[in-house]
Amino acid sequence: MNIVVWILVGLAVGAIARLLLPGRDPIGCLGTIAVGVLGALIGGTLWTELFGPQRGVAWIGSVIVAMLILGLFRNVTYRRRRGRP
Numbered sequence: 001m002n003i004v005v006w007i008l009v010g011l012a013v014g015a016i017a018r019l020l021l022p023g024r025d026p027i028g029c030l031g032t033i034a035v036g037v038l039g040a041l042i043g044g045t046l047w048t049e050l051f052g053p054q055r056g057v058a059w060i061g062s063v064i065v066a067m068l069i070l071g072l073f074r075n076v077t078y079r080r081r082r083g084r085p
Helices: 002-020 029-051 058-082
Strands: none
Touching: 002 029, 002 058, 029 058
Protein backbone atom coordinates (compact mmCIF):
# COMPACT_ATOMS: atom_id res chain seq x y z
CA MET A 1 0.00 0.00 0.00
CA ASN A 2 2.92 2.34 0.71
CA ILE A 3 4.13 2.12 -2.90
CA VAL A 4 0.70 3.15 -4.17
CA VAL A 5 0.77 6.21 -1.92
CA TRP A 6 4.22 7.22 -3.22
CA ILE A 7 3.03 6.81 -6.82
CA LEU A 8 -0.03 8.98 -6.16
CA VAL A 9 2.03 11.61 -4.35
CA GLY A 10 4.59 11.52 -7.18
CA LEU A 11 1.87 11.98 -9.77
CA ALA A 12 0.38 14.94 -7.89
CA VAL A 13 3.72 16.65 -7.20
CA GLY A 14 4.96 16.02 -10.75
CA ALA A 15 1.74 17.35 -12.27
CA ILE A 16 1.88 20.51 -10.15
CA ALA A 17 5.53 21.02 -11.12
CA ARG A 18 4.68 20.61 -14.82
CA LEU A 19 1.81 23.09 -14.50
CA LEU A 20 3.94 25.69 -12.72
CA LEU A 21 6.91 25.34 -15.08
CA PRO A 22 5.72 26.55 -18.49
CA GLY A 23 6.98 24.97 -21.68
CA ARG A 24 6.95 21.70 -23.51
CA ASP A 25 7.89 18.58 -21.57
CA PRO A 26 9.68 15.67 -23.25
CA ILE A 27 8.36 13.21 -20.63
CA GLY A 28 5.15 11.23 -20.31
CA CYS A 29 3.08 10.10 -17.37
CA LEU A 30 5.74 7.75 -15.99
CA GLY A 31 8.32 10.53 -16.22
CA THR A 32 5.97 12.84 -14.36
CA ILE A 33 5.57 10.26 -11.61
CA ALA A 34 9.36 9.75 -11.42
CA VAL A 35 10.01 13.50 -11.19
CA GLY A 36 7.30 13.84 -8.56
CA VAL A 37 8.56 10.95 -6.43
CA LEU A 38 12.14 12.25 -6.56
CA GLY A 39 10.92 15.74 -5.73
CA ALA A 40 8.84 14.43 -2.85
CA LEU A 41 11.69 12.39 -1.40
CA ILE A 42 14.39 15.05 -1.74
CA GLY A 43 12.31 18.20 -1.32
CA GLY A 44 10.17 16.90 1.51
CA THR A 45 13.23 15.75 3.42
CA LEU A 46 15.09 19.01 2.89
CA TRP A 47 12.05 21.10 3.81
CA THR A 48 11.57 19.14 7.04
CA GLU A 49 15.26 19.43 7.94
CA LEU A 50 15.35 23.18 7.29
CA PHE A 51 12.02 24.25 8.77
CA GLY A 52 11.14 21.47 11.18
CA PRO A 53 8.33 18.95 11.19
CA GLN A 54 5.39 21.15 10.25
CA ARG A 55 2.57 18.94 9.06
CA GLY A 56 1.17 19.63 5.64
CA VAL A 57 3.75 22.03 4.22
CA ALA A 58 6.57 19.71 3.13
CA TRP A 59 4.81 19.44 -0.24
CA ILE A 60 6.01 22.98 -1.02
CA GLY A 61 9.62 21.79 -0.90
CA SER A 62 8.61 18.73 -2.91
CA VAL A 63 7.13 20.83 -5.71
CA ILE A 64 10.11 23.21 -5.76
CA VAL A 65 12.61 20.36 -6.06
CA ALA A 66 10.44 18.63 -8.67
CA MET A 67 10.46 21.86 -10.71
CA LEU A 68 14.25 22.01 -10.44
CA ILE A 69 14.58 18.38 -11.56
CA LEU A 70 12.18 18.96 -14.45
CA GLY A 71 14.06 22.09 -15.53
CA LEU A 72 17.36 20.23 -15.41
CA PHE A 73 15.89 17.37 -17.43
CA ARG A 74 14.53 19.79 -20.03
CA ASN A 75 17.90 21.52 -20.28
CA VAL A 76 19.77 18.24 -20.79
CA THR A 77 17.33 16.87 -23.37
CA TYR A 78 17.15 20.20 -25.23
CA ARG A 79 20.93 20.28 -25.60
CA ARG A 80 20.95 16.72 -26.92
CA ARG A 81 18.31 17.51 -29.52
CA ARG A 82 20.13 20.65 -30.62
CA GLY A 83 23.50 18.85 -30.81
CA ARG A 84 25.25 20.90 -28.15
CA PRO A 85 27.66 19.27 -25.68
